[in-house]
Amino acid sequence: MSIRNKIKNFFAMDDEYEYIEESVEYSEPERNIKRDNVVTLKSIEKTNSRVVLCEPRTYNEVQDIADNIINRRAVVINLQRTDHQQAKHIIDFLSGTVYALNGKMQKLGSQTFLCVPDNVDVTGSISDSLLEEEINKGW
Incomplete structure (x- = not known):
């Protein structure tokens, strides 16, 4: 071999390349992977x-x-047909239940309440004029 061929081979300037085909297999991702911050659409349905x-x-x-x-259901409670003392006990019990579940309790009317678990969002508010009437009644 001449020096020219040796230099040519050393710097790989010849056009002979060896091609190797590699097969890559793709597998489908698992669909039932639970992640803390990802909710699948199927679970919403x-x-x-x-x-x-x-x-x-x-x-x-x-x-x-x-x-x-x-x-995990929202509950609207109407206490108009309940004795005042028993209504207070009912509200006390349900407020403890809602608190334990990180839910919310909202007054909708004079003797009407909304209790929701943490998966339900409540937006809006009831006017303050109802609150003034309730303070006078002792609710």
Whole structure:
């Protein structure tokens, strides 16, 4: 071999290249991977948003109302047909339930309340004129 060929081979200036085909296999990603901050659209479709309307007459019915909140349903409670003292106990019990679930409780009217778990967003507010009437009544 001449020096010219040796230099040419050393710097790889010849046009002979060796091609190697590599096959790359792609696998489909798993769809049931749970991530803390990612929600799949399928899980959104499966959630049933329900609003339950309750009109308890005694304190004994408060457990059924609390079970609806625990099952992640919004509950509207009308206390117009309930004794004032029992209505206070019902509100105390439900406010503890809502607090334990990181939910919210909002007054809608003179004796009407909304209890929602943490998966329900409530926007807007009721006018302050109702609050003045309620202060006079002792709610």
